[in-house]
Amino acid sequence: MKAWPGTESGPKIGRRGFLGLVAAAGVLNGTGCGETCPQSPVGQAARPVPNHVSASEATASLIEEGALAAAGDVGPFTMAGLLAAPSFFVAHRGSGDNWPEHTMLAYTKAAAAGLKALEVSVVSTGDGVLVCHHDLNTERLTGTDLIIARASYAALESLRNDARAWLGPAAPLEPIPLLEDVLRTFLPSRVIFLEDKQGTNADELLELLEAYPGARDRVVWKQPASSPGHALARSRGYTTWGYVTAPDYDNLAALIPRVDLLGVHNWAPSAVVRELVASGKPVAAWEVRRRSDYARLKALGVRGFVCSNVVHVLHLEERRAEDGFDTGLRYAGDLPQEAEGDWQGQPALQQAAVRISSEEPASYLMGSMGGLSGPQRELAFELRWPEGLPAGTGSAGVAFGQDDDAPYRPDAAVSGYELEFGADGRLTLSRRDKGAGPVVLAEAKGAPPGAGEWTRLVLTVTPQRVIARRPDQQGADAETDDTAYGGGWFSLLKNYDAGPAVEFRNVTFREATAADACEPR
Structure with missing residues (x-):
């Protein structure tokens, strides 16, 4: 099993050990950093939790x-x-x-x-x-x-x-x-x-x-x-x-x-x-x-x-907690936005990453990892632009909170959330309601990435909040208390026309604990 993103240096611990350490460190509203978790607003509706069938x-x-x-x-x-x-x-x-x-x-x-x-x-x-x-x-x-x-x-x-x-x-x-x-x-x-x-x-x-x-x-x-x-x-x-x-x-x-x-x-x-x-x-x-x-x-x-x-x-395999890009085989359920077209120009697996190089905005469903239920979830991934940064406001990231595995189209109104990371270093959390355009919920500005530089992003979804973090940049967190969507499906996104290509790797999606929402990992 590959290491969790961000644990490449220092002692390696397995997934069970990692979750055990997290559980031991957190106490209800406590955190691993000695701070107090923000409390949910009184009377705020909890996020819907999807059903899960094994x-x-x-x-x-x-x-x-x-x-x-x-x-x-x-x-x-x-x-x-x-x-x-x-x-x-x-x-x-x-x-x-x-x-x-x-x-x-x-x-x-x-x-x-x-x-x-x-x-x-x-x-x-x-x-x-x-x-x-x-x-x-x-x-x-x-x-x-x-x-x-x-x-x-x-x-x-x-x-x-x-x-x-x-x-x-x-x-x-x-x-x-x-x-x-x-x-x-x-x-x-x-x-x-x-x-x-x-x-x-x-x-x-x-x-x-x-x-x-x-x-x-x-x-x-x-x-x-x-x-x-x-x-x-x-x-x-x-x-x-x-x-x-x-x-x-x-x-x-x-x-x-x-x-x-x-x-x-x-x-x-x-x-x-x-x-x-x-x-x-x-x-x-x-x-x-x-x-x-x-x-x-x-x-x-x-x-x-x-x-x-x-x-x-037919749901013949259990959902996976991490991507399989390093296997060189597309896992069942991982599908490009246009799955019935020509094979040429489809997202490609190479060097333990998936590369999206379409001429239009595009998504890549991580169906093998989708369907996760539970009140608290963590989605983490790394992305980079290997041949140079997109022009202007070009961004990439994930669409999440979807109720099913239907193709997510970045240029159409689809219900759920988007986390975008821009070439200017900006993190943006947006909400999309069916039949309406995106609404920005939160933004945070960090240093722009370099061409070819991997940037790790961590997204935590709790019953009351959505928090997006860039662990390499203190203070570059975007957070919202919007609770409209809680689906367990997500897609990787390229949100701009033409080039350059964007790559993703080390994608993990797991159930989280209450303390995870406050821990800068």
């Missing part, structure tokens, strides 16, 4: 309702079984936010995590070999520009799927799998949502499936709702899932009867989702990668969740 509780609930397989349960699972549960989950591309998409590694990890269903995309090479790949071209994932329909399998066999730009520099390079290998390994036990991405391989695919007993119980034919392939798959006895996109929204009545299950994108307008749900057919949404998306869609009546981030959305 990973073990979440997993047990999903297993009980049949949405997730229990440890050791290898099925076989069927589509009828999935529909018998209130909700079901499908690993989108094998859960590409957690493992390299459409690889044997991803499918294997998703199945081991308890997913009963996998989404598998299929394309055919120029010499008729069926492989699992989302794109019709190999460039995005392998760096080699080949149109699969014109390439031989021999040309693809040596290529490796490279998701390092998305998952981190330590992500493994994985081969493009053969469909037959995937079917042989997973179809005996798992449901497979199978999509012919080229739209020209229906006859061959349906003929291939005849060799697998029980395929009609465990294969769902997946394509756009308008695809002619659905009629053929239905005639062969397969369940069909037809998804709609924005151009289809005015033609839903004609598309709904064509398929057995309906698909809709996670950001589709609520009115569209309600119309599909009102048809009475099961609706499954893709590409679900945030718990907030899952909650919204479930409330609208969606039953299936084609999920690219199963570890985070």
Whole structure:
């Protein structure tokens, strides 16, 4: 475990020891510095404290309702079984936010995590070999520009799927799998949502499936709702899932009867989702990668969740107290503001830090550390501008106090707080109310940082106060008694246009004691 920020010199103590020392030193309103903690104003409302559900509780609930397989349960699972549960989950591309998409590694990890269903995309090479790949071209994932329909399998066999730009520099390079290998390994036990991405391989695919007993119980034919392939798959006895996109929204009545299950994108307008749900057919949404998306869609009546981030959305891991930037792998739940765009220009992990270099203001959700409850919390981190300071009032910092893991957009009105550290050395605490602009609650001025210089900031949230400190600058504290928001989610922020890039490291988020609010650490 890495050292707590600020303890790099002198004797090292573990997290338990550190918390024990803090608890022993503080007495109610006492502090470690011999001063008296400021008292809360009489009659002031306490900050709301969010509920916390542990990973073990979440997993047990999903297993009980049949949405997730229990440890050791290898099925076989069927589509009828999935529909018998209130909700079901499908690993989108094998859960590409957690493992390299459409690889044997991803499918294997998703199945081991308890997913009963996998989404598998299929394309055919120029010499008729069926492989699992989302794109019709190999460039995005392998760096080699080949149109699969014109390439031989021999040309693809040596290529490796490279998701390092998305998952981190330590992500493994994985081969493009053969469909037959995937079917042989997973179809005996798992449901497979199978999509012919080229739209020209229906006859061959349906003929291939005849060799697998029980395929009609465990294969769902997946394509756009308008695809002619659905009629053929239905005639062969397969369940069909037809998804709609924005151009289809005015033609839903004609598309709904064509398929057995309906698909809709996670950001589709609520009115569209309600119309599909009102048809009475099961609706499954893709590409679900945030718990907030899952909650919204479930409330609208969606039953299936084609999920690219199963570890985070299904809460399969407990929240972490410190970042994992030094591992070279993006932890499940850590997501850029724009998670469905091009991988290029996304925040990058390097040298035990995350680097945000977008041309616009941007945020990076620390979802792996989010969801912390408790009346008192401490968030600490270091930031720097390695290539020079931003011009004018450019600042970076954190957005905190959010109720869920929805993307935080610095240029939009989102409820919660922001702590900004400016290139001029100013600390600013602001409040944002939904539908309104930011309101400055407190400011403090310290010495400007130098280019490439790491600055440590400590943020303490108590039932009655928010205190931001810069431990290297005495008197450079910003404090407010605003108590409107108490959510346990936060994002790292770059709050200016263009360059330079900003980097963050040594991010920690923990429950604190009453004494922590008064200790200059």
